[in-house]
Amino acid sequence: MSPAENSVDVTRLMAAVDALREPMTASLRDLVRIPSVSPKYPGIDYRDHVGRESDATALVADLYRRAGATVDTFSVEDGRANAVGRLGRGRGRSLIFNGHVDVVPPGDATEWTVAAPFSGDVVDRRMYGRGTTDQKSGLVAQAWAAIALREAGVELDGELQLQCVVGEETGDHACGTGAVLERGFTAEAAVVSEPSAPPTPLSVVLGSPGLLWFAVSVTGKKVHSSMRGDTIHSTGPGAAIGVNAIDKMFLVYQGLRALEDEWAATQRHPLWPRGHFSLLPGAMRGGPGGLTVPFSLSDSATIEYAVEFHPERSVADVQAEIQAAVDRVADGDPWLRHARPHLEWKLDWDPFLMSADADISQSLAAAYRTAATGSRFPTDVSWTGFYGVCDGTVLTRGGVPSLVFGPGDLRVAHGNDEYVDLDEVWLAARTFALLAAQWCGGRGPVPGSSLEGSLS
Numbered sequence: 181m182s183p184a185e186n187s188v189d190v191t192r193l194m195a196a197v198d199a200l201r202e203p204m205t206a207s208l209r210d211l212v213r214i215p216s217v218s219p220k221y222p223g224i225d226y227r228d229h230v231g232r233e234s235d236a237t238a239l240v241a242d243l244y245r246r247a248g249a250t251v252d253t254f255s256v257e258d259g260r261a262n263a264v265g266r267l268g269r270g271r272g273r274s275l276i277f278n279g280h281v282d283v284v285p286p287g288d289a290t291e292w293t294v295a296a297p298f299s300g301d302v303v304d305r306r307m308y309g310r311g312t313t314d315q316k317s318g319l320v321a322q323a324w325a326a327i328a329l330r331e332a333g334v335e336l337d338g339e340l341q342l343q344c345v346v347g348e349e350t351g352d353h354a355c356g357t358g359a360v361l362e363r364g365f366t367a368e369a370a371v372v373s374e375p376s377a378p379p380t381p382l383s384v385v386l387g388s389p390g391l392l393w394f395a396v397s398v399t400g401k402k403v404h405s406s407m408r409g410d411t412i413h414s415t416g417p418g419a420a421i422g423v424n425a426i427d428k429m430f431l432v433y434q435g436l437r438a439l440e441d442e443w444a445a446t447q448r449h450p451l452w453p454r455g456h457f458s459l460l461p462g463a464m465r466g467g468p469g470g471l472t473v474p475f476s477l478s479d480s481a482t483i484e485y486a487v488e489f490h491p492e493r494s495v496a497d498v499q500a501e502i503q504a505a506v507d508r509v510a511d512g513d514p515w516l517r518h519a520r521p522h523l524e525w526k527l528d529w530d531p532f533l534m535s536a537d538a539d540i541s542q543s544l545a546a547a548y549r550t551a552a553t554g555s556r557f558p559t560d561v562s563w564t565g566f567y568g569v570c571d572g573t574v575l576t577r578g579g580v581p582s583l584v585f586g587p588g589d590l591r592v593a594h595g596n597d598e599y600v601d602l603d604e605v606w607l608a609a610r611t612f613a614l615l616a617a618q619w620c621g622g623r624g625p626v627p628g629s630s631l632e633g634s635l636s
């Protein structure tokens with residue numbers, strides 16, 4: 181596209197974002213004050229919480245309207261509304277800005293030491309509250325970027341879609357991002373506004389690992405605890421009397437721990453630190469007849485694992501490798517050889533990975549460099565991989581190549597005293613505004629410094 185067709189005054193656009201800092205911060209605080217805890221989060225009473233996501237979505241939809249967008253608000257489940265705002269003339273490249281409005285529960289409010297979980301209080305340029313980092317700040321920065329485009333008089337050629345979704349925190353994409361795609365809202369590229377850090381704020385995130393959740397269970401043979409000696413040593417009668425499932429479980433644990441060490445050596449990717457791909461034994465139970473009383477040998481034991489795997493591997497491939505590791509353990513133990521450990525696959529989430537050379541990656545990096553110029557943030561782009569998983573997988577699988585870029589840091593997400601640095605929110609909004617103008621092609625009323633010139 182020639183500069184004549186794409187002439188947006190960058191200085192004016194950045195000034196428009198800067199002038200909106202105060203109302204942007206105020207609307208983030210208002211959004212944080214709506215306790216839009218995912219009603220399907222484990223341990224949460226659905227009826228007590230359903231509807232709050234819709235309240236939060238209504239606030240964001242109002243911002244989309246303020247940007248001049250046509251807004252479609254819809255729900256798959258009552259009280260769990262998504263909103264999609266559409267801008268632009270539909271004659272250039274299209275772009276999705278996606279973010280989720282649901283948050284995880286705050287936990288014990290008395291453990292929050294700086295501010296109450298849904299206060300949105302600001303201390304030292306940080307706003308505190310559940311959802312500040314993950315990821316209402318990203319959602320708000322995307323909305324205000326669109327408002328700034330309007331304030332600067334920029335009209336987009338291609339379509340910009342502002343997507344505010346529910347259900348992300350429980351992987352319930354059938355209610356959220358998946359439903360939005362199914363309704364026909366797609367584009368040529370997407371930026372999901374999950375927190376970019378670690379390692380550094382506002383990194384350009386090119387992909388995420390895959391995720392698996394599985395349970396591995398073993399059985400034993402119950403008998404009185406006084407038989408321990410006769411069952412554990414090779415000199416005794418052993419399994420003829422009893423087998424402690426907990427001991428057998430630790431054999432499986434050791435096998436999977438060895439696999440994890442092997443991954444640290446072999447499963448490497450330049451976007452993630454060494455050892456990131458891992459198998460976490462995150463929950464465990466076992467006992468005689470399901471009781472937590474140690475006066476019998478345990479007849480059952482189970483460990484629940486969360487696995488983050490290399491982004492260039494498939495779910496089926498990793499499942500087969502884990503099954504093989506468990507089989508090796510079973511084959512080497514006289515009891516487990518017959519009483520085989522049982523694997524139950526509970527959740528799988530595909531990885532996604534984008535090239536740094538892709539147009540959208542380069543466009544986002546260029547927008548960031550321009551937006552960060554003169555700020556306290558480095559203008560060098562940090563390329564990284566997402567630590568967790570997100571709706572970038574759903575968008576990619578739906579045919580929309582995706583990146584992650586947003587304010588906040590996963591190191592404070594889901595914890596007590598979650599916060600976001602308000603300077604990051606501001607810089608993210610500047611970056612989003614520039615990216616939309618550059619990607620979708622914009623026209624401004626006062627052609628000054630050409631966007632084409634400064635962003636290429």
Ligand SMILES: [Zn+2]
Pocket residue numbers: 280314315348374570
């Ligand atoms: Zn999130």
